[in-house]
Amino acid sequence: MSLEERLVTALKARGKKVTPQRRFIFQALEKESHRHPTAEEILKIVRKTLPDVSLTTVYNTLHNLVEMELLRQVDLGEGMTRFDTNTDIHHHLLCKRCGRLEDIHRQFRGVALPKEDARGFVVTSHQVIFEGVCPDCQTTTPTLKH
Amino acid sequence: MSLEERLVTALKARGKKVTPQRRFIFQALEKESHRHPTAEEILKIVRKTLPDVSLTTVYNTLHNLVEMELLRQVDLGEGMTRFDTNTDIHHHLLCKRCGRLEDIHRQFRGVALPKEDARGFVVTSHQVIFEGVCPDCQTTTPTLKH
């Protein structure tokens, strides 16, 4: 089942409407997912096709998609939220100079919280964030973006 | 050397002034560090002693301390930055219901990025974030705070 079909299925299953806005937002997400776009970036792309979409609709749709588990939210303390259609478990590699973000599709053995460290928490997931400097930023003067 | 002394030393070493604001902000951080307070929380505490401190000063001081490596910034995508006087390498355990945050003082062997996954990045650090539900929130109805 294609992602687009999964969208329609998920929407109908919840009695939600299949609107052009939702279709195009989802398409943009799919196409740009590897770059982990922000809401603003998605808005810009969708407006090429639907010039009047509002930012509010983009946010609403993004939240819907997260709720329906077709989209994953990626928060790395950059000041904005990024989105990723890849909802499989994976980790991240962040360039602390330019913000470039890469997926790491690899399981790390040994990353489990021993009971004596868990303080009674029920641990449901974990995420590893690697930080460093990407190839581009290694060759340029450190002009920090954040 | 106590933390307070380390503060004074670090300030003097850089020709910075030892102001009451800086002292009290640092004291508040020390006392509250285990809870990983936010700037607003620190403001509230310091105002009990210095009713006229400004939020700007709190932010300034917080940034100074991070720069001087007496404080660590913790960004977990909650929408605000938290602070931690424990600057040793450690990981985190976050309650996704109430935001309670615990330090994990444990090294996870096997968390290293193989060259073929690094895409040419120079990796300088990594952080593991465990997510789950804390003991308190396990017994109460899921009323999400964020």
Added chain:
DNA sequence: TCTTAATTTGAAGCGATTATAAATTAGAAA
């Protein structure tokens, strides 16, 4: 004490996101 650069302060500003309320529309029912 005097001097001055560092610091503090309140106010204004900013970027990301959310709330609100009126207008529009998808899609079920007639």
Added chain:
DNA sequence: TTTCTAATTTATAATCGCTTCAAATTAAGA
């Protein structure tokens, strides 16, 4: 098909965490 209505979209305003700015204050060396 047309009608109806709840869901959706939109523009606008508001909020939140944080930063910038310029004027007033102050730590600390001479």
